Amino acid sequence: MIPPVPVPDATAQAHSERLLELIRSQIRAHGGVIPFSRYMELALYAPGLGYYSAGARKFGADGDFVTSPELGPTFAECIAMFSQQVLLQLGGEADFFEIGGGSGAFAEAALRHFDAIGTVPARYLILEPSADLRQRQQQRLQQALAPALFERVRWLDGPPEARWRGVLFANEVLDALPTPRFLVQGGEVYEQHVALSPEGGLISVDQPADALLRAAVRHIERDIGTPFADGYRSEVLPQLPYWIQAVGGLLHDGAMLFVDYGYPRSEYYLPERDDGTLVCHHRHRAHGDAFHWPGLQDITAFVDFTALAEAGVNAGFDLAGYCAQASFLLNNGLPERLAAIGQGQDPVEQHRRHNEVKRLTLPGEMGERFQVMGFQRGVETRPAFARGDLTRRL
Structure with missing residues (x-):
């Protein structure tokens, strides 16, 4: 749930819509889905449009967070x-x-x-x-x-x-690396992707994970000594x-x-932390909706x-x-x-x-x-x- 946040002005909303259209075009060009990590990369770093690439103030009391x-x-x-x-x-x-x-x-x-x-x-x-x-x-x-x-x-x-x-x-660099999100269901590993709703909005869908992500998740399970329960979702950076x-x-x-x-x-993969650590920041409010005003908020993972x-x-x-x-x-x-x-x-x-x-x-x-x-x-x-x-x- 998004906490109350200031509504972006018309210029900021138009900026977000331009980035959203770029993301839509990427989704259409890749068969209707892109990995969440690719979405995060575009939302944060798309040249001239991503959160860290555009001109809005990010840091300090007048920005979205304080470092x-x-x-x-x-x-x-x-x-x-x-x-x-x-x-x-x-x-x-x-x-x-x-x-x-x-x-x-x-x-x-x-x-x-x-x-x-x-x-x-x-x-x-x-x-x-x-x-x-x-x-x-x-x-x-x-x-x-x-x-x-x-x-x-x-x-x-x-x-x-x-x-x-x-x-x-x-x-505070590692937390902003575009991260894959995984889901374990029926003992199998899936990767969270982003697709378009019939109205053109962004929605999450899960697809079978590739070998690299699957191996990374299995490595975590071996290391913590227990398999993830069905429905467990979190993040992992196999590219780290x-x-x-x-x-x-x-x-x-x-x-x-x-x-x-x-x-x-x-501690990262505790059973109760079954929706991961993803967090977004907008005007000093933290929430978990990564699709909220793309380009106008930070998206990070612990x-x-x-x-x-x-x-x-x-x-x-x-x-x-x-x-x-x-x-x-x-x-x-x-x-x-x-x-x-x-x-x-x-x-x-x-x-x-x-x-x-x-x-x-x-x-x-x-x-x-x-x-x-x-x-x-x-x-x-x-x-x-x-x-x-x-x-x-x-």
Whole structure:
């Protein structure tokens, strides 16, 4: 059920209808159905029309949701403190590679803190598939940063194409990867598809799963030690190992760090979670209707962190650690950031910054809902996860 949300204005509705017509044409061109993952890809990333490709404001109080970097600089400063340890171990030419730059708030705060602690990466790389967001990031960083810092920023159209060294960082990226949805019925695996109703609306239909999806579901069943009950529906990313290899395979020495909401596999596929984890965001309202105003809402699914651990290790990395966001921040400079907040700032700013830290760390806010997983190759980063390590739950 959709909670009450503001009705989009006429321009936004027309935009959604243009995307809907593109989706209809794709469905007709593919025999009347497309996989849900393809629908999600179009809804989020269709050039000029998808949610992340068009110009509407996504992040912050005026958008659809708030990410950690939008609250203030503390999150980015702690990530910079973690990254400093990696960059110092590598020495010389080492890069920082951010996937999905959002509004540019993270890059701005991180680069300023890298500069303040005297460990600026050789290059700050941003992979941003949205032309609109890339332009906004460029404008923001050019205005906010000293020229010498801004000159280190490079925007990429794809992952680095040559071997590199440094830190790969992705905050709330994995949850937006287009995901297949599966259904188990009569002991068989089906994949959710999208078709058209007689009136031209979008409806869900299930078709037999292909070999890749079927194998992924059977792997989960073996790992959790029980078959899924009839009617169980959820998400799985069989393409995750290929994605990790694509974005991090050429990282010769360094660390990969992923922050997202999710669960270890045993909790992700609990019997009671029998309709999956799919969630949509529109004007700070969360709901489960992925067909509601395509192009005007975010569509995400929680992350199976056990699958992420498997993918990273299979790509040739060591698992460095896994913990809640609050634990990670406390391990990586948050106490020092709190001390700095209390020095030389007016009471109003101190209050705002303390509220920022509360939202980042409290269990009822982002502190436990968001998880952090790190991988390493040729460096040592396990101390960054020492407090509150949860790898035993994977």
